[in-house]
Amino acid sequence: MSGIDLSAFENFDLGAVNNPTPVADGTPKQISLTDILEDPEQPRVEFPEDQMQKMAESIKERGVKTPISVKPHPTEQGKWLINYGARRFRASIMAGKDTIPAFVDNDHDDFDQVMENKERLNHSPIELALFIQKKIKQGVKKNVIAKRLNEDPVFVSTHLALVDMPECLTKAYEAGFKSPKTLYDLRKLWESFPEEVEAWVDESLENGQDIIRSRVQVLSKNLKEPKQAVEPEKTDPEPQAQESQEQITIIDDNESFNSGNDDQAEVKKLIDQSNLKEQPVAKEEDPDKIKKPLLVVIHDGRQASLILNKKPISRGSVWIKYEDGSEQSVDCSTIEIDYLQEGS
Secondary structure, eight states: OOOOOOGGGTTOOHHHHHSOOOOSSSOOEEEEGGGEEOOTTOSOOOOOHHHHHHHHHHHHHHOOSSOEEEEEOSSSTTOEEEEEOHHHHHHHHHTTOSEEEEEEOSSOOHHHHHHHHHHTTOSOHHHHHHHHHHHHHTTOOHHHHHHHTTOOHHHHHHHHTTTTOOHHHHHHHHTTOOOHHHHHHHHHHHHHOHHHHHHHHHHHHHTTOOOOHHHHHHHHHHHHSOOOOOOOOOOOOOOOOHHHHHHHHHHHOGGGSOTTOHHHHHHHHHHHHHHHSOOOOOOOOOTTOOSSEEEEEEETTEEEEEETTSOOSSTTEEEEEETTSOEEEEEGGGEEEEEEEEOO
């Protein structure tokens, strides 16, 4: 038997089989964690320790189920830059992993990073605010930013209010009240009434009261509406003309009626009948009845209101509305009733 020519395999790299170089083919590859670098310009800046620890424990037990996205590093040969997936990357290191599943996307910018995390509800309001501020400093117009984020211009303005917040608003944010619209309203109110707003926030936090938009609206109304002036005491009306007084005296004094005068007798009869009629009693409102009930719930750690007049997409689901105005259909089993209040 003639020998088999194996010369074609002399330069074959077995390591390439075990560690294939990622390519932009949409298929996740296992990449060494040491070859991956985080983007220093990435919008994410908050990595809560408790959440990272939970993610690390999950990865240690079951691995990373959703691949991260990377692109070739612009300056370091053989290295990869994270498009999105920084939390999974950090948690994998914490879990003691050597590699992480990833796919390559060369056409990925910071707007794509924000949109990826925004759609997953993973970006905090502060991170979005800092990203918007960065793009504005780079000369990007607000309407362009809103369009790239698939939001309206109000979204940009409300988030910008979170940048360099006064101390009282920072305390509210750190206490878990992170609705951009609520904080935006509160900041605008603070600009006109700083002492009153600071006192209100401190009192709310001390008493365990929620800092929500409906309460801020009440505060705004109380601060902006001028106090009602005390009305002067009413004095006795000026005396009627002599002719009118004499006519009243004739009607009110029984003895002054002339029994022979049919007109006066008829007038007295009508007055007596009128005085006997009972005045209608105003219907009292039930103090226990809520005119516009608003059911506040908790979903995925966020506060929202239950939308009762919107048809659910399936049996067992319900629509909810977050304080930032966004709506979401969720399973009833995933929400927790917080409290019921009078709607505005």
